[in-house]
Amino acid sequence: MSGTAAASAAASCRFAHYFVVCGVDTDTGLEPDDGAGESFDQSPIRRSFKSKVLVHYPETTERSPFNKDAVNMLCMPRGLSFRTQADRLDPQFHSFTISFDDGTRSYGFVHTFYEEVTSAQIITAMQTLYQMHHVEHHSSSSASSPSSSSSSSDAESLAGVSGCLGCAGSFEPARDTLYVSKALCLISPLPFLQASRQFLSQLHQAVTSQTAPPLPLESYIHNILYEVPLPPPGRSLRFHGVQGPIVCQRPGADELPLGEYPLGEAFSLLGVDNMVQLLTCALLETQILLYSQDYQRLMTIAEGVTTLLFPFQWQHIYLPIVSTSLHHLLDAPVPFLMGIQRRDGAQRSSLHLPHEANLCFVDIDNHCVETPEDLPAFPDQAELVQELSEVLLRFGLSPQGGVITKPTTTSPRLSSLVLEDLMEDRRNGNLGGEELAVLERLQALAQRCGGGKMSDSGKTLGLFEEEEEELKSAKLNIQIREVFAGRFAAMFGRYEEFVIHSALDLDSWLSNREGTLNFDKGSFLSVQPVTHLRFLSRFLETSMFSFFVDGKVISHWADREPQQQLFDNRLERERLYDTDGVDSRNCSYRKCTTLFESAQAIEHRLLKADHTAIHPHLLDMRIGQGRHQPGYFPKLQADVLAQGQNTNRTVIPNQGLDNEQRQKHTFARKNLRQAKLLDPSPEAVTQTHREFVDGLLSECRLKTKRMLMERMGKESAELGQGEANITGLQENTLIHSLCDLLERTWGHGLQLKQVRHTHTRHFTHPISSDDLQEHLELSRTLDDGAVPLRGSLLQDVRFIQTMSEGLSDVGQARAWIHLALEKKMLSQHLKELLTNQELLRQLYKPHAFLLFEEEREQFLFHLLSLNTVDYLCFTHVFTSISIQYRVAIIPMKKLSIAMATVNPWVCVSGELGDSGVRQIPKNTQEIFFQCKNLGRLSTLQLGQENSGLLAKCLIDSVMVYNEITGHTYKFPCGRWLGKGVGDGSLERVLIGQLVSPGGEEDAGRWTGTPPELASPSQAVRAVLGSLGSRIQEDMREAANNLVKYFHKHEQERGNLTVLLCGEGGLVPSLEKFLLHGLKTNRLFQRNVFVWDFVEKAVASMETDDQMGDLHGSTLTKGPPCDSLCHYVNAINVSPRNIGKEGKFQLFVCLGIRDQLLFQWLPLLAECPLTARTYEEGALLRDRAAVHSLSRMLHTLNEFTIILETALVKGVDL
Secondary structure: OHHHHHHHHHHOOOOOEEEEEEEOOOOOOOOHHHHHHHOOOOOOOOEEEOOOEEEEEEOOOOOOOOOHHHHHHHHHHOOOOOEOOOOOOOOEEEEEEEEEEOEEEEEEEEEEEEOOOOOOOHHHHHHHHHHHHHHHHHHHHHHHHOOOOOOHHHHHHHHHHHHOOOOOOOOOOOOOOOOEEEEEEEEEEEOOHHHHHHHHHHHHHHOOOOOOOOHHHHHHHHHHHHHOOOOOOOOOEEOOOOEEEEEEEEOOOOOOOOOOOOOHHHHHHHHHHHHHHHHHHHHHHOOEEEEEEHHHHHHHHHHHHHOOOOOOOOOOEEEOOOOOHHHHHOOOOEEEEEEEEEEOOOOOHHHOOOOOOOOEEOOOOOOOOEEOOOOOOOOHHHHHHHHHHHHHHOOOOOOOOOOOOOOOOOOOOOOOOOHHHHHHHHHOOEEEEEEEHHHHHHHHHHOOOOOOOOOOOOEOOOOHHHHHHHHHHHHHHHHHHHHHHHHHHOEEEEEEEEEEOOOOOOOHHHHHOOOOOOOOHHHHHHHHHHHHHHHHHOOOHHHHHHHHHHHHHHOOOOOOOOOHHHHHHHHHHHHHOOOOOOOOOOOOOEEEEEEHHHHHHHHHHEEEHEEEEOOOOOOOOOOOOOOOOOOOOOOHHHHHHHHHHOOOOOOOOOOOOOOOOOOOOOOOOOOOHHHOOOOOOOOOOOOHHHHHHHHHHHHHHHHHHHHHHHHHHHHHHOOOOOOOOHHOOOOOOOOHHHHHHHHHHHHHHHOOOOOOOOOOOOOOOOOHHHHHHHHHHHHHHHOOOOOOOOOOHHHHHHHHHOOOOOOOOOOOHHHHHHHHOOOOOOOHHHHHOOOOHHHHHHHHHHOHHHHHHHHHHHHHHHHHHHHHHHOOOOHHHHHOEEEEEEEEEEEOOOHEEEEEEEEOOEEEEEOOEEEEEEEOOOOOOEEEEEEEEOOOEEEEEEEEEOOOOOEEEEEEEEEEEOOOOHHHHHHHEEEEEEEOOOOOOOEEEEEOOEHHHHHHHHOOOOOOOOOOOOEEEEEHHHHHOOOOOHHHHHHHHHHHHHHHHHHOOOOOOOOOOHHHHHOOHHHHHHHHHHHHOOOOOOOOOOOOOHHHHHHHHHHHHHHHHHHHHOOOOOOOHHHHHHHHHHHHHHOOOOOOOOOOHHHHHHHHHHHHHHHOOOHHHHHHHHOOHHHEEOOOHHHHHHHHHHHHHHHHHHHHHHHOOOOOHHHOOOOOO
């Protein structure tokens, strides 16, 4: 979540909430920091010790309670640090953020410096620790290398201490001065980075100065806590530090929220390409781990990323600085954005992280970003990178990254702001003669130092270098943010059109939140550019987008969230100026046009302060308090700083920060209790991981429910019961998110030092294929008495390992999940993996999800529910692998002996290609063959060579088995194959249907996805007595299915061949139309074939044309007639023996493909042969019916129809 928007909802009107001092507590002495993870081999001077919050003012505030332990941990993440005069004692600055349970944030700004230790107790303790360390180190060295001096006394060992005074980490009070770190912290509701940094720096400089400050330090601290208000929106404010004025500014309501963390530094460290990839990971809610020696760099990158998310907000764990005692949070099986400090000399390879499958690792110091596999590109990424590079180059920064920029200096701004302030006092009559003389000398000094010329009013026009750098950084920040805000406006400019408002009131919406669909994702994706779909389909599934849409829905009953209000206002403004109405699918990249306008607003506020806060003043302090002692931060007078809470005097009314009209309800968020995460106590850690377990189970329930609802919606559409609301791309996205869930679940609590198997690596990647096989074999080794694991699981793992796809461990694990899901074995396989409890206890920590038996069983039960639907996720994703198929020909049982007389062949075709002709040996009815993945099977060519005296057989069906996925396809036939029987076909094109695994005995009963419609059967011959209206309805339905097919998203369409040739398709429906009323020789019950009529009609046309006898018909000679004759003759001379039914099927398919069928039908109806061949009431003799059918077929001409090769092979047109 953006800190600006969050803080504005809960902060008071004061600039700062708390002032805190952290350091060593001389009363408790030195306490080793056990959670620091340091070795006791280090010298005590190099170890970390526990720090304490020494003072904080005020005690607490109503809306932002003080969390003492969390603030102490974040002020000094590595505890106390000791130094001597031989070490560098440079002050350091860093910041942090604390997130509250309601989503608000506070920002802490910390100035850490080294102060000389004056406590004799602390010095003595450090000396004792060092002597003990030296003795132990000397003893261990002697033991490892025996010598004649092995019997030396302890006194000799101690005597050696003085001989090591020059060594690093040595300490001797007689000659060394001991220093300890102390932190000054200011906690603010908004990220006023520059102003807070300057105030703390000036405070420290006053401490180290040899001259006392004008006022006691309590006056300045009291002033910033109780008398400096927040600047109003759109205004700037000047307040006073110890050594000079400080200016802060706040954006207006129509500007982007406050963001002072230097994006220029972030882009300089990582480069434009890496930053865009990092932002993509954040938008897709992957786990992000930042890694750097510098705490402020961690904050700069983290805040930079979350600031660029506008208008969206990070919804998960957000801890840019994670101390060593909180490293257990790296086990978190949820999205997070966390940062850890790199220890001196540590390398990336030394980190053992439980989650790496979906982890984005950002090594800031080495300018490297490691992204998860299969990360989609950000929309228009190349153009975005180019635009950002141009912005950086304008400010003199390299887009390549790897440039370490120096942080802004901590010295105060003494130039024009001081002069402006003094001159303002002169105009107000507050300066006497002596002060005026001082002012004149300062003006002259500023001019000599290049401070610029003075205007008539005496005001400074120039800025010194520090001010220019600060202004430059602010302008660069806003321009980079405007570029990203413009991108999101272009991508989601029409999002409101797809928001679904279904609830009557807020209470009903909240009570049905989980089951409510708030956004039409399918329709939204259908109007997006194809190149954006991979990213957008995944982004629409994130919590941040869901939260964004929820906010839009709730805005019907409550005030809009400020960031959403701002974004909506920007969209409305852009729509007013954008009159082009360009289709979003085809619009080109447009650069941001508001860069300079936004920068000018900030420049104006920084150059001229709109308001001035009350000056620091003397407080009612006791005599003797506030005495200045150079180099030592004084003990502050508590009663003076505590009582100021009741005398909060503000000179500027705060506008818009305290909103008294709060929402009646706060809807549930996915983020955990953030404040609890900062508690390192064992009880809190246990409770945190228990919440992780509950969250994983809830996520599994919701995810499987969503997958079932979406998939069943698609199946209903395929059955004609509704509209499909999911594309193939969305389905892939849901399955990808399921893989991510399983990886996070298996990685939760995984031990980093695992049981090794012979010649295998550690079990560090959740569910990698090597791990699965290792798990199986270990399970068998450790539990010999258990029921043997099913071979299918081990076979699947080994098959995945042999795939020639070049997959990584994570890629193989995801391939295995895809395969198990397609085989409906996912839940069962995972249950088999978890049967060995002893192995689980070896591999996982006690808080791991997989060790909670009840939750684990519920998790598997939710996965089991996915078996009720069919997925082809493995088949569709891994398209280049080799698959083994088995083909079995099923003859009619009473004539099965006829198979011995034929020599059949098959050619199987699918979405991805065909198998080529595969010969089946005589006297066998099945064949195995290996070929490239064919995808979902659609057609099968079945033929025979017509050799032998009785080379004919009656085929019931052909079964094709995918030996890897377990899918079975049935290709019904029900016809003769051979000369002299049926229609004399030696080759047939059969349409396939997917049946459930093992369902070949009862192929008519379906589970999950319904079977795709089969080849038309002999039942079409029984239509002679059917009602014409029913036939016309079937024809309309077939044409309507084709229209709907082409209006669906390309990845949702399914198989066109089924809609053309399958049962209920265009070909059988047109065959019924032409068979209606067709006269037949009823005496011998001969089969009637439409192709016979078509051939005779064409012959009649050609004969009449040759004789010139067209007087008795209304048939007009022309191109339609020529094309009809040409196509029929080409089909007849084709070398393929496909029979009369096959020829008619080919005739219809070619006619609809070449947009001629609508012309041919009236020609057949007007042919003189029709009146002699059809009954009086036949549909073909009904002018209205023929005209209606012709118009219906004409509507299909707007679509481009591409036929499978199996349908048109061998025809020369």
